[in-house]
Amino acid sequence: MFTRRAAAGGARFAFTDRWGGAGAAPFDELNLGGHVGDDPRAVAENRARTAAALGLPVERVVWMDQVHGAGVTVVDGPSTEPLPATDAAVTATPGLALAVLVADCTPVLLADPLARVVAAAHAGRPGLAAGVVPAAIEAMCKLGADRSRIVATTGPAVCGPCYEVPEAMCDEVSALVPAARSRTPEGTHALDITAGVWAQLALEGVVPGEKSHICTRESADHFSYRRDRTTGRIAGYVWLAED
Numbered sequence: 001m002f003t004r005r006a007a008a009g010g011a012r013f014a015f016t017d018r019w020g021g022a023g024a025a026p027f028d029e030l031n032l033g034g035h036v037g038d039d040p041r042a043v044a045e046n047r048a049r050t051a052a053a054l055g056l057p058v059e060r061v062v063w064m065d066q067v068h069g070a071g072v073t074v075v076d077g078p079s080t081e082p083l084p085a086t087d088a089a090v091t092a093t094p095g096l097a098l099a100v101l102v103a104d105c106t107p108v109l110l111a112d113p114l115a116r117v118v119a120a121a122h123a124g125r126p127g128l129a130a131g132v133v134p135a136a137i138e139a140m141c142k143l144g145a146d147r148s149r150i151v152a153t154t155g156p157a158v159c160g161p162c163y164e165v166p167e168a169m170c171d172e173v174s175a176l177v178p179a180a181r182s183r184t185p186e187g188t189h190a191l192d193i194t195a196g197v198w199a200q201l202a203l204e205g206v207v208p209g210e211k212s213h214i215c216t217r218e219s220a221d222h223f224s225y226r227r228d229r230t231t232g233r234i235a236g237y238v239w240l241a242e243d
Helices: 040-054 125-130 132-142 167-176 193-204
Strands: 002-008 011-016 072-074 088-091 097-102 106-112 117-123 151-154 181-183 189-191 234-240
Touching (some): 011 040, 011 106, 040 234, 072 132, 088 097, 097 106, 097 117, 106 193, 106 234, 117 132, 117 193, 125 132, 125 167, 125 193, 132 193, 151 193, 167 181, 167 189
Parallel strands (some): 072 088
Antiparallel strands (some): 002 011, 011 234, 088 117, 097 234, 106 117, 106 151, 181 189
């Protein structure tokens, strides 16, 4: 069920793969996205199974209505509905998990274990260019985090060579985040969103953490929109352990 679990002080990180769930093709098995056309009952079951495996009450997991922007929402308690029009969530509330959904975009998890502030961000091409990751870090700092203590980790995402884009789009994003420029094996223009995220994190001065090297388009264990179009979503989770 989990591709990787890590811990930083009192913070917890987790990323899912596509297995161990209740869904049928093309959402088999552990689709956690409620907006992709899957049976809502299967999604609810998958979210419950994942929360239980993480040792979390399912109602303590906060989801976002992700819109490929740079909006950040600070939360201090559970929400029965996804946070509206936001691509990053921040909390200082122990036991409250923040979840980010992806199927090629880069899931970014952040934590300052000393200040006990965590964040989850959804960094696709538009979000990277708009600065969703720096915005999430800024929101963390307003809650007492310090950039020099923030630990970052990124999960499975499409790799640069697999993310072909038109030349104009590559130039547009690379003008803002030069590290995102990439090439396909055929030499055409591409973007490496994860590389761009890590360049932004370095500029912010955060602590380098773990970087997943799994390409979702290449991995049969993960959902990929670019590969399959109609598909599910994996998730990254971050939360503070309760004292």
